[in-house]
Amino acid sequence: MTTAPPRTPNSVPLAAQSRKPSRMPWRQQRVPFSARALSFIVMGVFALYSLVPIWWLVVTATKSSEDLFTTNPMWFSDFSLWGNITDVFQQQDGIFAVWAGNTVIYCVGGAAISTMLAAMAGYALGKYEFPGRKLVSNAILAAVLVPGVLFALPLYLMFSEISLVNTYWSVLLPSLVSPFGVFLASTYATQAIPNELLEAARIDGASEPRIFWRIGFPIMAPALVTVFLFQFVAIWGNYLLPVLMLNNDTLQPLSVGLVNWRERLSQGIPYNMTITGSLLTVVPLLIAFSVLQRYWRSDLTAGGVK
Amino acid sequence: MTAPTLSAQQSVQPGNTTIKPRKSRLSRKTRRAALLFLAPFMIMFLSMKVAPIFYAIYQSFFKTERTGLGFGESKSIFSGFENYLVAMQNSDFMASFGRVFLIGIVQVPLMLGIALVLALLLDSAFSPFKRSFRLIFFLPYAFPGVIAAIMWSFLYQPQIGPFSAWLSAIGIHVNFLTDSTVFFSIGNMMTWGFTGFNMLVIYSALQAVPGELTEAASLDGAGWWATSWHIKIPAVRPSIILTAVFSIIGTVQLYNDPAILAKVAPGISSTFTPIMAAREQSAANNYNLAAAESVILALVALVLSFGFLKFTQRKGADS
Numbered sequence: 001m002t003t004a005p006p007r008t009p010n011s012v013p014l015a016a017q018s019r020k021p022s023r024m025p026w027r028q029q030r031v032p033f034s035a036r037a038l039s040f041i042v043m044g045v046f047a048l049y050s051l052v053p054i055w056w057l058v059v060t061a062t063k064s065s066e067d068l069f070t071t072n073p074m075w076f077s078d079f080s081l082w083g084n085i086t087d088v089f090q091q092q093d094g095i096f097a098v099w100a101g102n103t104v105i106y107c108v109g110g111a112a113i114s115t116m117l118a119a120m121a122g123y124a125l126g127k128y129e130f131p132g133r134k135l136v137s138n139a140i141l142a143a144v145l146v147p148g149v150l151f152a153l154p155l156y157l158m159f160s161e162i163s164l165v166n167t168y169w170s171v172l173l174p175s176l177v178s179p180f181g182v183f184l185a186s187t188y189a190t191q192a193i194p195n196e197l198l199e200a201a202r203i204d205g206a207s208e209p210r211i212f213w214r215i216g217f218p219i220m221a222p223a224l225v226t227v228f229l230f231q232f233v234a235i236w237g238n239y240l241l242p243v244l245m246l247n248n249d250t251l252q253p254l255s256v257g258l259v260n261w262r263e264r265l266s267q268g269i270p271y272n273m274t275i276t277g278s279l280l281t282v283v284p285l286l287i288a289f290s291v292l293q294r295y296w297r298s299d300l301t302a303g304g305v306k
Numbered sequence: 307m308t309a310p311t312l313s314a315q316q317s318v319q320p321g322n323t324t325i326k327p328r329k330s331r332l333s334r335k336t337r338r339a340a341l342l343f344l345a346p347f348m349i350m351f352l353s354m355k356v357a358p359i360f361y362a363i364y365q366s367f368f369k370t371e372r373t374g375l376g377f378g379e380s381k382s383i384f385s386g387f388e389n390y391l392v393a394m395q396n397s398d399f400m401a402s403f404g405r406v407f408l409i410g411i412v413q414v415p416l417m418l419g420i421a422l423v424l425a426l427l428l429d430s431a432f433s434p435f436k437r438s439f440r441l442i443f444f445l446p447y448a449f450p451g452v453i454a455a456i457m458w459s460f461l462y463q464p465q466i467g468p469f470s471a472w473l474s475a476i477g478i479h480v481n482f483l484t485d486s487t488v489f490f491s492i493g494n495m496m497t498w499g500f501t502g503f504n505m506l507v508i509y510s511a512l513q514a515v516p517g518e519l520t521e522a523a524s525l526d527g528a529g530w531w532a533t534s535w536h537i538k539i540p541a542v543r544p545s546i547i548l549t550a551v552f553s554i555i556g557t558v559q560l561y562n563d564p565a566i567l568a569k570v571a572p573g574i575s576s577t578f579t580p581i582m583a584a585r586e587q588s589a590a591n592n593y594n595l596a597a598a599e600s601v602i603l604a605l606v607a608l609v610l611s612f613g614f615l616k617f618t619q620r621k622g623a624d625s
């Protein structure tokens with residue numbers, strides 16, 4: 001019989017039982033086989049639903065463009081993945097690598113700087129008392145509730161006026177602001193950084209920036225990884241912003257570039273270029289996600305509405 | 307909804323200045339430090355979030371008038387609420403709200419229902435392979451939305467994706483890209499991408515439900531369903547509300563999925579969702595009207611999410 005996995009990986013089931021008395025009655029009652037089977041079926045069906053498209057993407061990325069239409073969509077035919085990858089990088093004088101570089105600038109650069117700004121602002125809001133703090137907090141909270149995509153068009157109108165469109169800045173500058181990150185950081189700073197520690201450092205004569213850098217920042221680090229991930233995903237997902245701002249192929253991130261490839265069959269971009277390019281884009285992200293999975297602290301966000 | 311940040315430390319402030327002069331000097335110094343830490347973010351926040359909104363509001367009250375026969379110089383003149391009236395009377399813009407409402411009213415409850423059931427199953431003691439299932443359910447959320455949309459746009463094509471053939475085999479002949487089926491197709495893309503995230507939010511909350519409660523219930527003979535319905539679901543209400551607000555916001559701002567699916571589905575017009583409609587106006591150089599439509603859209607998103615929060619909070623207080 002499969003027992004519930006203990007919450008901590010290394011503890012033996014007995015220890016887990018004594019720590020979690022709530023789970024005992026279930027185990028002792030001997031849950032009928034049918035309940036476990038039903039649960040397995042429900043979860044299995046949804047797991048298939050989640051996995052089938054991903055499996056299709058992996059399989060299809062290995063096919064030549066002729067086999068794409070003629071072979072079983074869910075199984076391999078001739079294995080031309082390496083040839084496809086070479087083709088992707090050679091298409092339009094290697095523009096795929098340029099898009100990848102742009103994506104790193106926008107997503108990694110934008111998320112890193114916005115996390116830094118959010119850390120400082122969150123620390124200030126969570127650990128200091130100053131006039132107007134409540135006003136600032138409420139403004140940030142309101143901005144959390146208005147999704148970033150809705151700002152794209154007004155930003156485009158504004159940037160057109162000051163001739164900032166079609167530059168790196170037009171996508172990078174809006175990506176530096178993460179109200180949600182400040183909200184997370186301030187919540188975490190309030191809860192996790194003990195005031196006594198800050199007071200002790202002050203009595204020892206440490207300057208405020210030094211206290212932040214040596215005490216506040218390290219304590220906030222786990223929450224800041226979360227902020228980074230959320231902002232990374234948010235920048236990646238805000239497809240409208242670069243679509244509006246950038247006309248120039250060489251400034252675009254992967255998302256915009258691949259969507260453009262999607263509709264250029266008649267201009268000589270075969271479908272399997274778009275499909276293999278998509279897989280190449282997803283793989284590094286999936287690896288990064290599984291490594292950093294424990295930082296997806298959705299319970300941090302749950303505190304906001306309670 | 308009071309965020310923890312807003313309520314903490316409020317007792318420190320009064321009387322602070324009168325007790326000790328030394329302390330007040332210190333607090334002035336720390337206050338300066340706080341503003342220093344806050345300044346970089348606030349400068350960016352004001353210029354990239356607040357300024358565009360005010361710019362859009364400002365623009366929405368003007369209209370461009372060209373002298374002569376449209377060849378002469380154009381000038382902006384104040385037009386009051388005219389753009390808002392035009393937007394409200396624009397059938398394309400209004401229809402786009404109808405479409406996202408139609409998608410949202412079906413898709414959001416369905417997705418959250420699935421997410422809740424999966425979270426409850428993952429939280430139960432009897433479900434097998436929980437760790438693997440949790441990872442699999444979360445996998446689609448790690449997919450960037452644009453890549454997922456490109457992928458589904460291929461999957462819906464009968465020559466390339468497997469689904470049409472599978473359904474034909476059991477006698478169902480369906481084209482995923484007709485004018486009426488695109489609603490289902492878009493809803494499915496949203497469900498695939500976001501169920502895992504919502505499940506994880508609810509699951510984290512379930513983990514925090516005190517064990518004594520469920521234990522007492524099962525000692526009283528309550529089964530899995532009764533325990534879930536009477537104890538666990540009420541206990542994780544705030545998280546369910548949170549996922550609902552996120553989902554409502556996500557539906558109002560729907561853009562990526564329909565815009566990308568439109569490349570293969572002629573049934574998806576260029577004004578399919580409100581954002582697409584506003585973008586269309588801006589592409590046609592109707593900047594002032596596009597600004598008005600953006601303002602309306604932001605207001606709708608804000609009213610819907612705040613309204614839903616207030617509504618559920620009042621209901622929670624009554625019961």
